[in-house]
Amino acid sequence: xxxxxxxxxxxxxxxxxxxxxxxxxxxxxxxxxxxxxxxxxxxxxxxxxxxxxxxxxxxxxxxxxxxxxxxxxxxxxxxxxxxxxxxxxxxxxxxxxxxxxxxxxxxxxxxxxxxxxxxxxxxxxxxxxxxxxxxxxxxxxxxxxxxxxxxxxxxxxxxxxxxxxxxxxxxxxxxxxxxxxxxxxxxxxxxxxxxxxxxxxxxxxxxxxxxxxxxxxxxxxxxxxxxxxxxxxxxxxxxxxxxxxxxxxxxxxxxxxxxxxxxxxxxxxxxxxxxxxxxxxxxxxxxxxxxxxxxxxxxxxxxxxxxxxxxxxxxxxxxxxxxxxxxxxxxxxxxxxxxxxxxxxxxxxxxxxxxxxxxxxxxxxxxxxx
Amino acid sequence: xxxxxxxxxxxxxxxxxxxxxxxxxxxxxxxxxxxxxxxxxxxxxxxxxxxxxxxxxxxxxxxxxxxxxxxxxxxxxxxxxxxxxxxxxxxxxxxxxxxxxxxxxxxxxxxxxxxxxxxxxxxxxxxxxxxxxxxxxxxxxxxxxxxxxxxxxxxxxxxxxxxxxxxxxxxxxxxxxxxxxxxxxxxxxxxxxxxxxxxxxxxxxxxxxxxxxxxxxxxxxxxxxxxxxxxxxxxxxxxxxxxxxxxxxxxxxxxxxxxxxxxxxxxxxxxxxxxxxxxxxxxxxxxxxxxxxxxxxxxxxxxxxxxxxxxxxxxxxxxxxxxxxxxxxxxxxxxxxxxxxxxxxxxxxxxxxxxxxxxxxxxxxxxxxxxxxxxxxxxxxxxxxxxxxxxxxxxxxxxxxxxxxxxxxxxxxxxxxxxxxxxxxxxxxxxxxxxxxxxxxxxxxxxxxxxxxxxxxxxxxxxxxxxxxxxxxxxxxxxxxxxxxxxxxxxxxxxxxxxxx
Numbered sequence: 001x002x003x004x005x006x007x008x009x010x011x012x013x014x015x016x017x018x019x020x021x022x023x024x025x026x027x028x029x030x031x032x033x034x035x036x037x038x039x040x041x042x043x044x045x046x047x048x049x050x051x052x053x054x055x056x057x058x059x060x061x062x063x064x065x066x067x068x069x070x071x072x073x074x075x076x077x078x079x080x081x082x083x084x085x086x087x088x089x090x091x092x093x094x095x096x097x098x099x100x101x102x103x104x105x106x107x108x109x110x111x112x113x114x115x116x117x118x119x120x121x122x123x124x125x126x127x128x129x130x131x132x133x134x135x136x137x138x139x140x141x142x143x144x145x146x147x148x149x150x151x152x153x154x155x156x157x158x159x160x161x162x163x164x165x166x167x168x169x170x171x172x173x174x175x176x177x178x179x180x181x182x183x184x185x186x187x188x189x190x191x192x193x194x195x196x197x198x199x200x201x202x203x204x205x206x207x208x209x210x211x212x213x214x215x216x217x218x219x220x221x222x223x224x225x226x227x228x229x230x231x232x233x234x235x236x237x238x239x240x241x242x243x244x245x246x247x248x249x250x251x252x253x254x255x256x257x258x259x260x261x262x263x264x265x266x267x268x269x270x271x272x273x274x275x276x277x278x279x280x281x282x283x284x285x286x287x288x289x290x291x292x293x294x295x296x297x298x299x300x301x302x303x304x305x306x307x308x309x310x311x312x313x314x315x316x317x318x319x320x321x322x323x324x325x326x327x328x329x330x331x332x333x334x335x336x337x338x339x340x341x342x343x344x345x346x347x348x349x350x351x352x353x354x355x356x357x358x359x360x361x362x363x364x365x366x367x368x369x370x
Numbered sequence: 371x372x373x374x375x376x377x378x379x380x381x382x383x384x385x386x387x388x389x390x391x392x393x394x395x396x397x398x399x400x401x402x403x404x405x406x407x408x409x410x411x412x413x414x415x416x417x418x419x420x421x422x423x424x425x426x427x428x429x430x431x432x433x434x435x436x437x438x439x440x441x442x443x444x445x446x447x448x449x450x451x452x453x454x455x456x457x458x459x460x461x462x463x464x465x466x467x468x469x470x471x472x473x474x475x476x477x478x479x480x481x482x483x484x485x486x487x488x489x490x491x492x493x494x495x496x497x498x499x500x501x502x503x504x505x506x507x508x509x510x511x512x513x514x515x516x517x518x519x520x521x522x523x524x525x526x527x528x529x530x531x532x533x534x535x536x537x538x539x540x541x542x543x544x545x546x547x548x549x550x551x552x553x554x555x556x557x558x559x560x561x562x563x564x565x566x567x568x569x570x571x572x573x574x575x576x577x578x579x580x581x582x583x584x585x586x587x588x589x590x591x592x593x594x595x596x597x598x599x600x601x602x603x604x605x606x607x608x609x610x611x612x613x614x615x616x617x618x619x620x621x622x623x624x625x626x627x628x629x630x631x632x633x634x635x636x637x638x639x640x641x642x643x644x645x646x647x648x649x650x651x652x653x654x655x656x657x658x659x660x661x662x663x664x665x666x667x668x669x670x671x672x673x674x675x676x677x678x679x680x681x682x683x684x685x686x687x688x689x690x691x692x693x694x695x696x697x698x699x700x701x702x703x704x705x706x707x708x709x710x711x712x713x714x715x716x717x718x719x720x721x722x723x724x725x726x727x728x729x730x731x732x733x734x735x736x737x738x739x740x741x742x743x744x745x746x747x748x749x750x751x752x753x754x755x756x757x758x759x760x761x762x763x764x765x766x767x768x769x770x771x772x773x774x775x776x777x778x779x780x781x782x783x784x785x786x787x788x789x790x791x792x793x794x795x796x797x798x799x800x801x802x803x804x805x806x807x808x809x810x811x812x813x814x815x816x817x818x819x820x821x822x823x824x825x826x827x828x829x830x831x832x833x834x835x836x837x838x839x840x841x842x843x844x845x846x847x848x849x850x851x852x853x854x855x856x857x858x859x860x861x862x863x864x865x866x867x868x869x870x871x
Contacts (some may be wrong), residue, residue: 066625237693
């Protein structure tokens with residue numbers, strides 16, 4: 001009992017900041033809503049009733065949340081070890097595209113095809129992420145920049161592939177699409193009225209598995225220490241390159257799974273730009289940042305953020321508020337969370353200022369604090 | 371009283387750095403401000419020099435109340451400070467550094483010739499000779515300190531504060547500095563010297579003020595006290611002298627021959643050879659920056675040496691990984707506890723198991739054995755009396771001495787045949803220092819080999835069975851405990867060659 005209590009206490013302490021940021025974010029949104037001559041209370045009411053409070057909309061929200069949760073975990077997997085992977089989108093595209101092709105073209109019986117294609121997709125995602133590890137080890141290239149740029153590479157290559165070799169000529173005529181994946185690999189649905197599938201359960205399993213990996217495994221420990229202080233890890237005998245290879249490969253594989261859940265669970269085929277326009281990866285990144293990389297936090301924050309987006313569509317239909325309001329609120333929350341760093345910095349700076357009323361002479365400037 | 375501090379109180383957050391401290395300074399007097407780390411010596415001197423502002427209390431100079439808001443105010447009132455870490459422009463000349471901030475001018479331009487003259491005149495007056503046209507980057511540590519002193523004199527200081535002035539010096543330089551300080555006092559300068567080295571206090575000061583945990587605990591005339599009493603005042607209890615158990619060294623544990631390492635074309639280790647036996651503490655004395663860091667890193671696998679033999683317990687370890695070397699029996703208390711010894715955000719359990727996590731009791735099949743690991747961490751914390759709040763506390767929240775104790779605990783409890791202890795007591799208070807020294811002795815008495823690398827000569831001298839002196843990446847001399855003497859070792863530390871004085 002006590003253990004649960006202290007755990008809840010700690011979880012509360014971690015989540016306090018995001019909750020405050022969320023309230024502030026909603027207040028910022030309210031200002032804009034008032035400025036557009038609408039009643040913020042009514043708008044928020046509509047927004048939340050059309051995202052969380054009715055079963056239909058809730059399942060809509062959860063469908064959208066599925067890839068976002070997994071993207072958030074993919075981000076956290078790399079960031080916690082100190083490797084800033086912002087290429088989840090690219091890894092997601094590569095992995096899910098590979099899985100889709102495998103599902104369409106490999107002649108295997110249903111259940112086996114499901115497993116084989118998912119594994120192939122995750123392998124593709126992790127190989128794509130590993131390119132960055134190799135570049136970093138061989139040439140010392142920046143992980144941030146490489147992962148970011150490879151997003152575009154992945155999206156354009158997929159664009160080409162879906163425009164020419166793998167285009168379905170009998171597609172919908174509006175966008176470029178591949179063929180539909182066989183029914184035998186499509187995820188089981190949890191709802192009769194919309195697309196909610198067992199993808200959300202897979203997302204929950206990913207969250208729990210990640211949580212377990214992070215706390216209970218040697219790899220989780222070593223990568224966490226590498227993230228905290230790479231020199232400390234090296235000194236203790238952790239082989240940094242191995243950690244980087246494993247971490248980025250894992251992150252890429254999880255990212256691939258996010259895309260696979262979206263395709264196998266609700267869209268059933270790859271559509272050109274489907275992941276970039278929905279910005280799953282970036283919303284997942286925001287969720288990871290807001291919840292301080294805590295997996296359980298990522299789970300709920302992702303659902304909340306996708307609720308905002310689903311609710312945003314609803315208010316666009318019923319009022320003069322455009323869907324971009326959801327983005328405003330979401331970005332404000334992220335800003336307020338990152339503001340915590342700013343606040344800490346500011347209070348430190350003020351304290352220093354108080355101690356040194358006048359600027360000390362330059363040559364003596366290196367005053368140490370006690 | 372020339373200078374008087376009355377009821378000075380200064381707090382940083384919850385910590386009270388100075389608690390209602392009062393003392394005075396006479397003209398021409400040398401006052402030693404002594405206390406352990408964190409006793410509040412530095413804070414009070416920074417208040418005097420305008421770097422910190424007191425929460426309450428008053429300062430009087432010649433009976434007049436002083437308001438010191440900044441360093442410039444302090445300098446205006448004739449208060450100067452020679453800081454522990456020198457603040458000099460490396461690529462400028464000695465003269466330029468000394469006159470900086472108050473340059474002699476001719477037709478509105480900097481008068482370089484006059485600056486050099488000023489430095490020569492000052493040097494002649496106070497017996498602090500130095501070539502004014504030398505670049506600071508070419509100056510030794512002792513010379514740099516002389517530049518700082520000249521700078522303070524140039525600013526016409528009547529009160530000079532020395533903050534741990536001997537921490538960076540070798541014995542011969544220390545002797546010279548103490549002479550300079552006495553000389554300055556004779557010429558009417560009033561001096562405050564902050565230190566925790568009691569022998570120096572006895573050698574140079576007229577009077578001493580003792581601080582403990584931010585409080586004033588006493589004041590003694592040097593002629594009426596001794597080291598024993600002062601250390602009792604400082605620590606709050608007596609410290610018995612160390613007794614060294616006789617021990618015959620056993621088999622060879624570490625054997626290094628002709629170790630060489632170059633970094634970006636600069637030779638750092640130039641054919642260094644050392645060895646350590648079972649049941650022996652071998653000290654490496656030397657001014658920091660003479661290859662100690664690289665030596666440690668080559669021995670532990672963090673760096674790959676260019677050539678040379680490194681054998682641990684008879685096995686060649688050059689080219690082996692950190693983990694392989696650790697598993698062969700090499701534990702390592704790192705030089706810098708925050709850079710290598712821990713991660714500030716890691717909790718105490720995570721800090722405790724580093725380097726063990728892959729061992730069978732600590733994990734199996736990639737899964738951590740939580741129950742065992744927690745017990746293990748608790749045992750370390752308990753056995754080494756580390757003060758902490760709770761296990762989930764981040765290492766960065768512990769005080770320096772306590773985190774150091776935990777690191778020492780972790781490395782010693784490896785029960786390895788060989789331990790590298792680099793600066794094991796840097797920046798920790800006397801209590802923790804004694805404790806750590808005792809643990810190193812225990813390790814030796816159990817029959818393990820210890821390589822002690824420290825820039826604190828007294829530490830090396832008191833613990834080591836054998837001492838090597840390192841200079842410029844080479845061993846310049848080797849002494850047994852009986853042969854070693856501060857002067858001989860100090861001479862070699864400065865680059866002197868054996869056989870010539």
